Amino acid sequence: MKVDPVLFAKALADETRQEIMKCLCCVWLSVNDVVDALGGKVNQPTVSHHLKKLEEAGLVMVRQEGRQRFYTLNQEQVTVCCGNLIQRFAPEYGKKPDCR
Amino acid sequence: MKVDPVLFAKALADETRQEIMKCLCCVWLSVNDVVDALGGKVNQPTVSHHLKKLEEAGLVMVRQEGRQRFYTLNQEQVTVCCGNLIQRFAPEYGKKPDCR
DNA sequence: TTGACTTATTGATACCTGTCAATATATAAT
């Protein structure tokens, strides 16, 4: 799934959302787990809203289980998108010294 | 100069700003040069506004020359910030297969 | 000094978005 670099940046351009991503790094959490992990900073609808944004950017994966939905960070997507940014804005960095 | 990952993402989270970054990739341009390069999409004050944002995020370098100010993309900063994002959100990607 | 040029700043406006309260939807348990 190819992701627009602006969409990717927009998804990252929020403090709370980056905290959520941190929580979901390398582990599957339900929505309420995330709410708890944030320690009452925001409430459940807000977390759902952020998770939706992250999902639209392809940054999280979802797995339904009973009445819960488990999310985890898509680390490959993060890596790919960051690589795309470097490709786009620093293509020859490290190659042509005269460019700097 | 250490850059906050949220600030970095915010700087990238705009279509016009990414276009400006593209223009400034590997070349020094005056403000009016950037305005022209964008082909009348936005006017001069708007470009100045965006350049200020990019400067605050450490993504561009500035050089004064006469009455003009020349900007260029700081490719090293882009590379470093992207590396930081990967470090933060995909630290062990490619190392621990059990993590995926 | 005056005028021309380049860029930054200010004020106004419209749009976007993060947040919450309330509610809806869906699923499981009894």
Add this chain to the structure above:
DNA sequence: ATTATATATTGACAGGTATCAATAAGTCAA
């Protein structure tokens, strides 16, 4: 069926921001 639980959606509101027109500030030329 009814109740409880988990999550998503809606509506409202406040704060942020992208944009422009107008103006200011700084610099060079004459």
